[in-house]
Amino acid sequence: MAHYAETHAMLGSGFYLMPDMSSRPEWDGMSNSMNLARFWTPCGWRQPADNLAGPARPNTDWILPGLVNLHSHAFQRAMAGLAEHRGSEADSFWTWREAMYRFASRIEPEDLHAIASQLYAEMLESGYTHVCEFHYLHHRRDGRAYTPTSAMADALVAAAQETGIGLTLLPVLYMQGSFDGRPLETPQRRFAHDVETFLQLLGDLRTRHPELCMGLAFHSLRAVPEKAMTTVLESGLAQDGPIHIHIAEQTAEVEDCRRTQGTTPVAWLLDHAPLDTRWCLVHATHMDKDETCRLAATGAVAGLCPTTEANLGDGLFPLLEYLQAGGRMGIGSDSHISVSPVEELRWLEYGQRLRNRGRNLVADDNTRHTGERLFAAAQAGGWQAAGLDSASSTAGTISLDASHPLLAARQADEVLDSWIFAGNVPLVREVYRHNRCRVREGRHVQHEAIAARYKTTLARLRT
Secondary structure, three states, X not given: OOOOOEEEEEEOOEEEEEEOHHHOHHHOOOOOHHHOOEEXXXXXXXXXXXXXXXXXXOOOOEEEEOEEEEEEOHHHHHHOOOOOOOOOOOOOHHXXXXXXXXXXXXXXXXXXXXXXXXXXXXXXXXXXEEEEEEEOOOOOOOOOOOOOOOHHHHHHHHHHHHHOOEEEEEEEEOOOOOOOOOOOOHHHHHHOOOHHHHHXXXXXXXXXOOOOEEOEEEOOOOOOOHHHHHHHHOOHHHOOOOEEEEEOOOHHHHHHHHHHHOOOXXXXXXXXXXXXXXXXXXXXXXXXXXXXXXXXXXXXXXXXXXXXXXXXXXXXXXXXXXXXXXXXEEEOOEOOOOOOHHHHHHHHHHHHHHHHOOOOOOOOOOOOOHHHHHHHHHHHHHHHHOOOOOOOOOOOEEEEOOOOHHHOOOOHHHHHHHHHHOOOOOOEEEEEEOOEEEEEOOEEOOHHHHHHHHHHHHHXXXX
């Protein structure tokens, strides 16, 4: 069977993927289908041999470049929905974190492989074709290293290979319990490295997986002292690849930083780290106007995770001010309470509508359709945060089912608006990556086997 051949065509400052439609088996038997498919580009929708006037015709897919999920803690997918009951005290991010620690304490490499495979299959089915894995579950339950030390990371790599999703692996440095240097609590011992063993892990992973896109991550300013961050950044292992960090997610974190460091987390990082386009600041929820403008000016990406931020009660990112300052952003599903780029993008806009009591706030004079502006920003920012060229052959493509009623009689510039804002009905019909079909008729090609293994794993973890 012929596979999907992807070539690249440049359109101004953007790109689009121009498939060789004659080699796509899913188009066999469709009359004139090679001329009817539409391809989204940052410069608008394109067709190989037709214009886009008029509504969509039946049985013609809308093809998009895949999205990057720029922030993932894969193991947390298995506990989604298990922390939605009131405890004996006021629930918060910090009480949720204790529940997460308890769940994480049971997971071994084979469990992580099963959980991550299920998650990555769900991501592909929803329209993500690449994931940045913010990986800090490194060691055994008692804090001792596995043999090899990369066993947990290896499980994530194996899950990505099995499912066909692209992976940027971000091993995380986690050293202390807070800004005051307190030691890690017992549940956090699985996460711990000193600088020497962390750099050794980075080197070992690059040797074991030379084909892998790799960066690194600092868990947060409260978990990594300044001297350690500087040492890592000056090492040879930090000279390429993306650099991610959690920052300013919770007001308690901001106040602790102000009390111990004399300033806020984002301001401290702007003043002490060489922020540039390689960096991704995850959450950055609590910033003042000056911090917002300064962050935008660095070219770094703000990694926004609206469903997790809502679930944990974090707050609302100053999206409008950030975009107006020229800031770059991408989306992630973080704790995976939801695995849907549609829901992340919708709630980015809805949060601003609730905050400002207006509509279509992300749209601007250049891009008047809200869905298109959101998708374009997330697509470009996501690939930057993953450390990849957005025109790379790793991008993959997703096909929206144009025969679905939600896309009936839609003009080209209405398709993304309808996909994002017209409900939660899955519209991704097929996903191709590396010339292979990963999702067919809305389901991952290995859906049954992966789901069966996941169910068995969860049954054991919860007994």
